[in-house]
Amino acid sequence: MTSEAAIAADGLTKRFGAVSAVEDLDLEVGRGEVFGYLGPNGAGKTTTIRLLLDFIRPTSGRCAVLGKSGRDPSIRRRIGYLPGELRVDPRHTGQDVIDFYGRLRGGVDVRYVAGLIERLDLDPTRPFRELSSGNRRKVGIVQAFMHTPELLLLDEPTAGLDPLQQQEFRHLLGEAADNGATVFLSSHVLPEVEAVSGRVGVLSGGRLVAVASVEELRRRARQRIEVHLGGEVDASVFMAVPGVVEATGHGDVVAMVVEGDVDAVVKALAHHHVRRIVTHEATLEDAFLSLYRPRQ
Numbered sequence: 001m002t003s004e005a006a007i008a009a010d011g012l013t014k015r016f017g018a019v020s021a022v023e024d025l026d027l028e029v030g031r032g033e034v035f036g037y038l039g040p041n042g043a044g045k046t047t048t049i050r051l052l053l054d055f056i057r058p059t060s061g062r063c064a065v066l067g068k069s070g071r072d073p074s075i076r077r078r079i080g081y082l083p084g085e086l087r088v089d090p091r092h093t094g095q096d097v098i099d100f101y102g103r104l105r106g107g108v109d110v111r112y113v114a115g116l117i118e119r120l121d122l123d124p125t126r127p128f129r130e131l132s133s134g135n136r137r138k139v140g141i142v143q144a145f146m147h148t149p150e151l152l153l154l155d156e157p158t159a160g161l162d163p164l165q166q167q168e169f170r171h172l173l174g175e176a177a178d179n180g181a182t183v184f185l186s187s188h189v190l191p192e193v194e195a196v197s198g199r200v201g202v203l204s205g206g207r208l209v210a211v212a213s214v215e216e217l218r219r220r221a222r223q224r225i226e227v228h229l230g231g232e233v234d235a236s237v238f239m240a241v242p243g244v245v246e247a248t249g250h251g252d253v254v255a256m257v258v259e260g261d262v263d264a265v266v267k268a269l270a271h272h273h274v275r276r277i278v279t280h281e282a283t284l285e286d287a288f289l290s291l292y293r294p295r296q
Contacts, residue, residue: 004067006031006151006182007052011061014047021047023206025061029184029199031150034177036197036214037186044206045186046084049153052184053081066151077105080149084156086140090129094139098124101143108146116142119168133160145172152176152183158192170196223258224280225265230273241268 007029014022022044029035039045050056052063054071068075088097098117102108117124122138131139137160144152152173158166173196177183187193193200194214202210202217210217222245235249238256242264246257252275258265269277 004031005029005064006033007035007063007065007184009048009052009061009063012048012051012058012063013060014044014051014056015059020206022051022058025208027201027208027211029182031182032177032180033199034173034183034197035185036193036200037184037203038188038190038193038200039203040188043203045188045203046155047206048203049081049155049184049186052153053079077147078150080144080147080152080154082140082144082152082154082157084159086136086143088128088136088139091127093125093127094122094131094135094142095124097128097139098142098146102146105147109148112148113142113146116145116172119172120165134162134165137161138165141169141172145176148176148179148181150181152181152185154183155186156189157185157187158189166192223262225256225258225262226278226280227254227256227269227274228252228276228278229254230275233272238265238268241265 005028007027009025009027012022012025012027013020025048037045037048047056051058052065052070053076054069063070066075066078070076070079086097098113102110102113120138120141122135122142124139126135128136128139137158141157144154158169161169170192173183173185177196183196185193185197197214199211199213200217201208229252232252233249233254235247235254235256238244238247238254243258243260243262244256244265245259246255248255256265
């Protein structure tokens with residue numbers, strides 16, 4: 001681990017009995033980086049964040065945030081944390097929660113906080129028991145951003161937000177990044193991560209199966225190709241072509257899913273009358289799904 005990294009994990013492992021929630025995690029996130037942490041529910045994303053913040057202790061391995069242990073009070077003040085669910089006494093109002101966290105952090109710029117509340121269209125006077133999941137999320141976002149932290153640890157940040165508020169959240173995230181903050185964004189919402197992240201880590205069953213830029217992941221994704229031929233062809237012949245993992249035919253059109261480059265496919269098509277080839281740009285979803293599909 002390097003002291004220059006905003007987040008560093010070395011062999012980080014957490015087991016709950018026979019269940020391995022995070023297994024041998026090696027990861028570095030640079031200062032000022034926006035890092036997307038992708039995985040389905042139960043993959044170990046929340047456990048990772050809780051380990052980084054020292055809410056739970058690792059079974060083995062070690063981790064650091066901003067060069068120190070997450071248990072260090074001086075470090076905690078420099079972090080903005082949005083949990084998957086903000087647990088609050090239902091009698092308290094949103095303003096009570098915001099004021100509490102403001103005092104906990106030694107005071108905040110009240111004008112900036114008021115601006116956050118206005119931008120998120122939040123009524124802070126209502127008690128938590130009356131708030132929808134989306135409005136509870138807004139309170140969580142305000143308390144995470146209110147002290148302009150160096151590091152933002154965000155667990156499924158837009159859950160429950162409507163599309164307009166999701167867009168406003170992305171603006172807030174962009175502003176924080178422009179001001180030099182490091183962002184660790186845990187999510188299973190692919191467009192959200194794709195829109196804001198420079199690099200992405202993909203977690204599967206507690207193991208980190210890939211770390212790459214969004215563009216690199218797209219390049220590694222399975223490609224979808226639609227070939228319009230001069231006559232009807234049995235699509236199954238293309239299953240023998242290296243890289244082709246799926247081939248279906250509809251009349252004179254063959255649709256293929258190809259893993260890796262398409263050189264072998266192009267050479268195989270040279271034996272046919274090809275009228276048109278339509279390719280579909282790989283998305284982050286394609287890359288994500290390809291990492292979870294069993295190899296064929």
